Amino acid sequence: MSSDSDNEPIETTSDVTPASTKSSPTPEKEIELPKFEKDLADKIVEKFNTRVKVAFVKPDRVRINVGRDDIKEVAEFLRDVLNFDHAESVSGVDYPQDKEIEVVYHLGSYTDSSLSRQILVLATRAQREENPIPGNDATKLPSLREVFYSVEFHEREIFEMFGVYFQGHPDNRRLLLPEDWADLPPLRKDFAIKGR
């Protein structure tokens, strides 16, 4: 059911364009970027210069890509200075072409009323292994649980679904999958479901 209709202008012949998330600092078209969100992004860039990349600035949504070594520092800055106080959601996205697994934190704020519409998207990437041994391979990231307490169950979920081990997370046990699950982490792209 996937690619029967011929697509209109071919923007992406390859399935994923890794470059567009990683290395386009600001959107090409400079038309009326939302003011508040622009300021927010500028504050972060001012502090961390080249260590963060602003992937996009949309109304109410700012996305920053960070390296895995800097994420804890950036998260602490976001919590202490910019008043983001909880994580709404933590999602993993698998990019087999880049050999990377992306972990995306959606941060929000309850205490700061000016930020109540905003979601700050903090993304980082972990190395991806062809033959994963969850917990014992190079797919590791520093845990943000000490910074944002609310990521606890989300990170546990990511660990079992993608095999990304969170260093410093006190409770990396299994959460949703059956106890005897011995297959690949199911949300990775190379885990095929029945009949597909």
Add this chain to the structure above:
Amino acid sequence: MTNELPPGLALQKVDERIMTLNVGPQHPGSGHMRIIVQIDGDFIVACDPDPGYVHRGEEKMAEYRNYITNIPHLERPVIHDSCNILYPYVLGVEELLGIEVPERAKYIRVIASELNRCVYTMYWLAIYGIFLGHSTMFMWPAGDRELLIDLLEKMTGARVTHAHFVPGGVRNDLPPNFEDVCLRQVNYFEKRIKEYAAIFYDNPILIARTANTGILSREDAIRLGTTGSVLRASGVDYDLRKKEPYDVYEELDFQTNVLKEGDSYARSKIPWLDMMESCRIIRHALQKMPKSGSVRVKLKPNPKGKGLDSVYKRVESGRGSLGCYIVSDGKPEPYRVKLSVGSFRNLIALPYLLKGEKLGNMPAVYWSLNYWPVEADR
């Protein structure tokens, strides 16, 4: 996977005094999950929720279906709140495809979403009643919610699984004469739910069982990232319908309910107060709705996103903020769909609330979290 118990929150080392109890999955007070509690006498020392009994891999399945065929199965996690769980997904797909929704469709969505919120809350209230051993409180809400289910059935054609919201609007226009019937039923419904105060919310037995149990302070509610009624019962005024209005909520007249106590009683009262606000919203929306017009933008078959793009949309569901993160790579199928659901986010509060409580208070605290295990597991 290691079996070693982590420090801090997790279960303590077992000595003679402490007994481990499995509550669920077959237990009248657990729902579809297991809660492992350790008790010292009658008091809970530690608690470890074990969800996942209904983990069906919705997110994986969504990567193999196109944007439209995802709709029926993405609403299955909460079939009695199916309009609200589809809402962020549909909003996200609309943003990805760049669709503008007709005005009348927006009002129909708001009405359907509010009706559905009431249907969900009534079911939750019924279960909360029966968990506390209050049989009348099971029968009354379970009977009254059928009124609204009738309305939704008229509107969408199905009792609970509506699949009514589609990218570009809603599937069907309202049936003839719907506005009058809706107004009448909603007015009756509002009168009816006010009577619940007498048998349930002012009932001294209920107050004795729920007041001052499982207190969640304001700071903890924020720190744990709870949402919805749990958050608002702890004194944080955060309702996405006000804070980040989607569709036509901006133009409608309602208020959010906030209580300061943070105990089970406050948490159980907020959804009930919300239902009255929902009735107000429905009445106001029926009044302001354009009387005619299109309700759906026709889409091309197999719509695709434009290149690599991601969108995060959220709405206020019956259980709190419900977010949907969609990553598209320009194919007819989404690259990744993640549902960030209120139940899963509130679950993290359970070990904190149960620590130090009596075991008998467990159902009162657990179900006051407005938790629906099927949704949390996805």
Add this chain to the structure above:
Amino acid sequence: MLKDLITPQNANVFVGKLGDILEQAIDKPLGYAINWGRIWSLWPVHIETACCSVEFGAASSPRYDVERFGIIEAFGSLRQCDLIVVQGTITRKMAPRLRLVYDQMPEPKYVIAMGACAITGGLYFDSYNVLPGIDGVLPVDVYVPGCPPRPETLIQGCMLLQEKIKRMKARKFV
């Protein structure tokens, strides 16, 4: 003549046959009464497996009131139950628990598979964590199709089960 039939070798067989004959003799008059007692007090065990439990709950609500057909509301203690309504999807984590619950119920016990997921896997036919129906886990008596089935359908399924029990042999003990 009888003496010729019974030898030390076949005495056991003969006694066994006698037992059968006696049971049948009792079953004819008493079986109907025993089954009549069973069909009007079916106690479903309180185990929810997925989202069909919403409609199962609605079936006990005042509008549908399944109790008037002799099926009592879901009950906590499975030692007193004789009906298990499998309410929807069975995941791989739930299946062993479901079997455990079934094994602990006293005989006689009946199974209703409610919803498309419990019958074939339904919408989740290609999910990695869902069993394609519960036939491999439990012996099913009645299938109630729908996604989810309306409460009326569930009530009809329960009545079909009652019809089935009426025609069963009452003396069947394991």
